[in-house]
Amino acid sequence: MVSGIEPFNxxxxxxxxxxxxxxxxxxxxxxxxxGLFLAGCSISNSVSSSSDSSRSISRSSTSGSGSQVxxxxxxxxxKDVITYVSALGRSDIGADDFMRxxxxxxxxxSISDWEGYRFTYVAIGRGLRQAGLAWDEVATLPxxxxxxxxxxSRLKYIKEGFDK
Amino acid sequence: xxxxxxxxxxxxxxxxxxxxxxxxxxxxxxxxxxxxLGDVAFHFQVGEQGFLKLVRQPWQEFLHCYNDIENRPxxxxxxxxxxxxxxxIETHFLKLLLAQNRNFENLSALENEVRLLEGIEQGSDLALxxxxxxxxAWEAEPHECDETLLRLKKRVLDALGKDFLQHIKTKxxxxxxxxxxxxxxxxxxxxxxxxxxxxxxxxxxxxESLSLWAMVRVLDxxxxxxxxxxxxxxxxxxxxxxxxxGFARELENSILALLSSKRPDKAEALLLQMARLSAIRxxxxxxxxxxxxxxxxxxxxxxxxxxxxxxxxxxxxLKLLGKRLNEAQRxxxxxxxxxxPEFNYxxxxxxxxxxxxQALSKxxxxxxxNGNTLPDRTLAVSLLSVGISVKGRPLGVKEARDxxxxxxxxxxxxxxxxxxxxxxxxxxxxALESCLGPGRFPKSTTxxxxxxxxxxxxxxxxxxxxxxxxxxxxxxxDEMYRGQNPLVVYLREFNTITSSxxxxxxxxxxFLLFSDDVLIPRPIYGCINVIYAGLNxxxxxxxxxxxxxxxxxxxxxxxxxxxxxxxMVNIRKGTFAWVPPN
Numbered sequence: 001m002v003s004g005i006e007p008f009n010x011x012x013x014x015x016x017x018x019x020x021x022x023x024x025x026x027x028x029x030x031x032x033x034x035g036l037f038l039a040g041c042s043i044s045n046s047v048s049s050s051s052d053s054s055r056s057i058s059r060s061s062t063s064g065s066g067s068q069v070x071x072x073x074x075x076x077x078x079k080d081v082i083t084y085v086s087a088l089g090r091s092d093i094g095a096d097d098f099m100r101x102x103x104x105x106x107x108x109x110s111i112s113d114w115e116g117y118r119f120t121y122v123a124i125g126r127g128l129r130q131a132g133l134a135w136d137e138v139a140t141l142p143x144x145x146x147x148x149x150x151x152x153s154r155l156k157y158i159k160e161g162f163d164k
Numbered sequence: 165x166x167x168x169x170x171x172x173x174x175x176x177x178x179x180x181x182x183x184x185x186x187x188x189x190x191x192x193x194x195x196x197x198x199x200x201l202g203d204v205a206f207h208f209q210v211g212e213q214g215f216l217k218l219v220r221q222p223w224q225e226f227l228h229c230y231n232d233i234e235n236r237p238x239x240x241x242x243x244x245x246x247x248x249x250x251x252x253i254e255t256h257f258l259k260l261l262l263a264q265n266r267n268f269e270n271l272s273a274l275e276n277e278v279r280l281l282e283g284i285e286q287g288s289d290l291a292l293x294x295x296x297x298x299x300x301a302w303e304a305e306p307h308e309c310d311e312t313l314l315r316l317k318k319r320v321l322d323a324l325g326k327d328f329l330q331h332i333k334t335k336x337x338x339x340x341x342x343x344x345x346x347x348x349x350x351x352x353x354x355x356x357x358x359x360x361x362x363x364x365x366x367x368x369x370x371x372e373s374l375s376l377w378a379m380v381r382v383l384d385x386x387x388x389x390x391x392x393x394x395x396x397x398x399x400x401x402x403x404x405x406x407x408x409x410g411f412a413r414e415l416e417n418s419i420l421a422l423l424s425s426k427r428p429d430k431a432e433a434l435l436l437q438m439a440r441l442s443a444i445r446x447x448x449x450x451x452x453x454x455x456x457x458x459x460x461x462x463x464x465x466x467x468x469x470x471x472x473x474x475x476x477x478x479x480x481x482l483k484l485l486g487k488r489l490n491e492a493q494r495x496x497x498x499x500x501x502x503x504x505p506e507f508n509y510x511x512x513x514x515x516x517x518x519x520x521x522q523a524l525s526k527x528x529x530x531x532x533x534n535g536n537t538l539p540d541r542t543l544a545v546s547l548l549s550v551g552i553s554v555k556g557r558p559l560g561v562k563e564a565r566d567x568x569x570x571x572x573x574x575x576x577x578x579x580x581x582x583x584x585x586x587x588x589x590x591x592x593x594x595a596l597e598s599c600l601g602p603g604r605f606p607k608s609t610t611x612x613x614x615x616x617x618x619x620x621x622x623x624x625x626x627x628x629x630x631x632x633x634x635x636x637x638x639x640x641x642d643e644m645y646r647g648q649n650p651l652v653v654y655l656r657e658f659n660t661i662t663s664s665x666x667x668x669x670x671x672x673x674x675f676l677l678f679s680d681d682v683l684i685p686r687p688i689y690g691c692i693n694v695i696y697a698g699l700n701x702x703x704x705x706x707x708x709x710x711x712x713x714x715x716x717x718x719x720x721x722x723x724x725x726x727x728x729x730x731x732m733v734n735i736r737k738g739t740f741a742w743v744p745p746n
Contacts, residue, residue, distance in 0.1 A: 054474035054741035055671055057466055058233055060532035061481055061516045062225070070505035072203070072222055073536070077505075083258040087359045096428045097362050103429050104269060105262075110508040110536045112433040113418045115425055117503070146426040 077109035078123040085127025088143065098143035115147070121154050125161025135162060178202045179242065180250050181627070182592075184618035185230050186237040186635070187735045189672055189725055195614035197589040198226065199257070199596075200240060201250070206257045208591040216581040216591060217268075218260050231633050232743035237680075238633040239618065244626040249600060256599035259357045264579070266360060267353050271575055273364025274568045280367050281561045291544035292367075294375045296435035298541025299456065300387045302378075312445040313386035313438060316416060320383065323420055329380050332423070336376040340552045343369045350567040352574045357598075363571075368429075374545055375431035382438065389442050393541055397453035397489050397514030403497035408444060411502050415441045436538060440507070453489070456539035458508075458515040465529035473669065477742035478524060484744060485517040512536045585609075589617035636743055638681060640665045666738050670714070673736070674700040674722030679729045680737045690729025697722030 084105055088098070106114035114120050128138055138158065139148060148155045183205065185196040191210075198207035205226040211217050221229075231238050245253075283290050301308070321328060343366060351360045362368075381387070400408060419437050422430050439456055447454030471478060492510055496502045523530040547553070580586060593608035606624050611617035622630065634642070644653045644665075657663050659677050666678075676696040677689040697719045704716025725736040 054466065054471035054478060055233055055669070055739055056464075056532050057471060057478060057520070057530050058481060058740075058742040059229060060534055061485060061520065062228060070503075070509045073505045073509070076204075076220070079254075079258055080262065083255065083262050084359075086255075087259060087262065093361060095426070099427045100362055100368070100429060101266075103427070103433075104265065107538060108265070109505070110512075110538050111504050112436050112538055113422060113504060115427060116418050116421060150424075150426065 073109050073111075074119060077106065077111060078119055078126075080105045080109070081120060081123035082127040082130060085124050086130035089128075089131035089133060090137065090141070091143065093143050095143050095146045099147070118157050121157035122161035122164070125158040126164055127161075128158070129162045129164070135159070138162065178247065178250050178254075180245055180253075181240050181242040182618060182621045182625075183207075184239040184241075184614060186239075186737075188234055188236045188737045188739065189721075189735065190234070190739065192588070193735055196230070197592055197614045197617055199253075199592055201254050201257070206592075208588045210581050214581055215268075215575070215579040216586060216588070217579060218257065218264055218591075218595075220257075220261060227633065228743070232636045233740050235635045235637050235737050235739050237635045237638070237737075240631040240633070241618065241622050241625070241627045242629050242631060243621075244628050253596065253599050256357070257595065259359075260595060263353065263357050263359050266362070267575060267578070270360065270363040271568075271571055273362070273367060274564070274571055277364040277367040278561070278564045278568050280370070281564050285561050289546050289548045291546040292371050292374050293542045294371070294378050294435075294545050295432045295542050296439065296540055297375070297378050297382070297545065298461075298543035299389060299393050299435065299439040299539065300382050301390050302382075302387065302543055304387055306385060308388055309386040310388040310442050311386075312442045313383060313388075316419065316438065316441065317383050317386060319416065320420065320423060324423060328423070329384050333377055333380045333384075336373045336380070337550065337552070339373040340370060340377070340547070340550065343373065350570065352570055353578060354574075356578055356595075370547075372428050372431065374547070374550065375429075375435070377550060378545055379431040379434050379438075382435065389439055389446075390541070393439070393457050393539070394443055394446070394454050395457050395515050395518035397455055397510070397517055398486065400447065400451055400453050401490065401493045401497065404493040405448070407496050407502050408448060411507055412441060412444045412448070414503075415444070436540075439539065453493070453510075453514060455511045455514045457518075458512050458537045458539050459519065459531045459533055460537055461541060463531050463533045465531045467529045468523075468527045470670070471530065471741075472527075474667065474741035475524070477667070477740075478520060478530075480744070481742050482517070482520045482524060485513065485520065489513050489517055508536060508538060511539065584612050587612065587614075589614045593617060635680070635737055636740060637665050637678070637738060641681065660738070667741065669739065669741060670718065672738050673697070673725055674715075674719045675726060675736060675738075678738065680734045683732070686732050686734065687730050690726055690731075693726035693729060694723060697726050 081102070084101060102114055102120075106112065106120075111117070124144070125138075128141075133141075138144065139155065144158075148158070179200055179202060181200050183198040183200050185192065185198065187193055187195045196207065198205045200223060203223045205221045205223050207219055207221070207226075208216050209219050211219075227238070230236050280290065280292075317329075325331075350363065353360045415437050419434060419441070422434050422437065427433075436456075443454050443456050489510070492513060496506055496510075519531055522528065589611050590608045593605055593611055596605045597608055606617065606620035611620055621627070641653070641657055644657070655662075657665060657678075660666060660668050660675060663678075674697045675693045677692055679686045679689040679693070682689060700719030700722060701716055702719075704711075704713065704719050707715050728735055
């Protein structure tokens with residue numbers, strides 16, 4: 001599928017010529033005017049734009065069933081949890097707020113019972129580590145207390161992530 | 165500065181680079197820019213309400229969307245950066261995404277709260293939306309029971325005590341009476357990475373308590389599922405049956421654990437798990453892969469007249485979806501039990517398959533939605549029906565309205581779109597600048613046009629190579645040239661009438677000749693396309709009473725996109741209804 005995979009140097013003439021031609025052309029008045037008139041960095045999603053065609057059926061079908069495989073979903077979820085927890089760090093937010101935030105992130109990755117998965121706690125541990133917390137501080141964080149108290153194995157998984 | 169090769173992001177480490185997406189009709193006609201970071205593309209898109217929002221998309225899906233279906237050429241400038249910096253950039257973009265999601269959730273929560281408080285002030289009977297309650301036949305007669313939920317209820321009472329459900333119900337009602345309606349402290353986001361606290365808590369607490377009450381009622385009365393929320397993904401493969409049974413058992417355990425959880429919003433998750441359990445058990449007893457419909461309520465649909473010219477392509481798509489469903493079942497057959505992400509993948513796949521199958525057989529509309537979703541049907545429940553009155557509570561309607569206005573102003577400032585100064589490329593460069601500091605990347609203020617930004621990137625950054633992904637049509641043409649008589653191929657494929665690769669559609673507007681693969685004759689092709697589009701406009705005038713001006717409009721846009729070709733510039737390349745993904 002990929003062509004022209006050569007270093008971007010003198011030898012890569014095909015790409016250079018194409019870019020050069022585009023460079024010259026891109027300055028033409030019509031391009032500018034049309035660009036202004038037509039541009040917009042959008043591509044349709046179901047809500048926003050030119051979705052009334054069979055093209056959008058294809059996009060909808062492949063986006064909802066194709067490339068975002070469960071492994072990628074889990075990986076993206078784990079990264080988001082790490083980012084969330086590292087952003088909170090020593091924050092004094094309440095447990096309810098924290099859990100609402102977790103639910104919102106999980107829902108974006110099609111997970112409803114985020115409490116039930118070990119990888120959630122491992123990710124929390126990694127986030128805490130990234131935030132620069134010492135391990136002794138973890139169990140005292142107000143937003144984590146109810147989660148940890150509900151099941152002792154959760155702290156073990158958090159530690160696993162913390163030590164990674 | 166010398167760095168060891170392993171410390172640089174390149175092919176060996178995380179692929180990193182700027183992506184330039186060529187122009188075509190539809191959105192982003194002037195081109196588009198994105199950042200490739202590993203297996204993900206980050207880019208800024210104008211979405212709902214005209215806000216410019218950061219989007220994260222799997223790289224393969226991104227390619228399929230822009231390079232195949234949109235038929236745009238893509239250039240990827242692979243760039244060398246120390247891997248530590250690439251990791252910092254990834255974290256920064258994830259933070260932007262996190263804060264952005266929180267900001268828009270807050271905006272929506274504040275809007276809900278203002279509506280709620282105004283409703284209370286006016287003394288109207290308030291009905292709050294309960295997510296996933298609409299999956300169940302809420303108004304069903306009491307004698308209609310779901311056998312699965314009946315068994316589940318017995319298990320719950322055995323495990324957690326016979327008063328457990330009544331206890332939760334009472335707690336939920338008490339919480340509904342006690343929710344504090346006073347205005348909360350409002351924190352306005354000052355920057356795009358600032359994670360402000362979750363807002364609209366009054367509304368959320370009411371909603372959570374009401375959901376809990378409704379969830380207990382569903383379980384207590386074993387209310388059955390609505391028939392229309394089920395989709396049929398075909399036969400359950402014998403090898404997959406055990407995995408599905410394992411998942412059903414896991415769901416029961418998950419429900420028991422969630423019932424005891426301190427999570428404030430657990431009712432929504434419980435309603436979903438109960439609905440899934442009921443659907444799976446029904447499916448297992450009938451041998452069919454019965455799942456919950458994942459299309460969101462009110463999503464758009466494409467009517468039959470809009471897709472009838474692409475029936476063949478859509479039949480191919482249906483076959484592909486059926487094949488994927490079977491592949492997924494086979495893949496998960498070896499698992500002792502599947503987890504929620506795998507199950508949701510199946511749900512989304514089965515929903516698309518069922519939707520298309522039904523629509524093609526009945527010549528009906530096809531619902532569309534991009535991305536995976538959890539099944540949800542929201543139902544509004546009146547507070548009065550639960551015996552709750554919110555009259556006489558201290559209100560902060562004015563404060564809430566003022567807060568909403570302030571929040572809206574901040575959101576507009578942060579995410580507003582401006583075609584020259586705040587677009588897909590300026591925001592991308594600005595995000596990079598704010599991550600690693602000025603001077604590392606081309607200045608965001610000097611790169612208003614996607615192609616210009618890409619050119620500057622190549623000249624200023626340490627680009628190891630530029631990968632060129634030709635558009636789908638050009639790739640297919642290239643294959644044909646290699647295997648067939650080039651003259652015959654050219655004569656067949658240079659126009660939209662005899663082309664075997666391209667099929668004409670309404671999105672692409674009126675045009676006759678492809679000008680993206682020719683340079684010198686482009687103005688001549690442009691002339692012919694102008695004449696062709698003009699003729700279509702003229703015929704469109706006559707047809708206007710019958711087609712509501714559709715052909716006239718197509719001709720008009722065809723003319724607009726043909727004019728640049730007179731000046732050697734190609735925008736339109738044609739798009740495809742369906743392209744088999746790799």
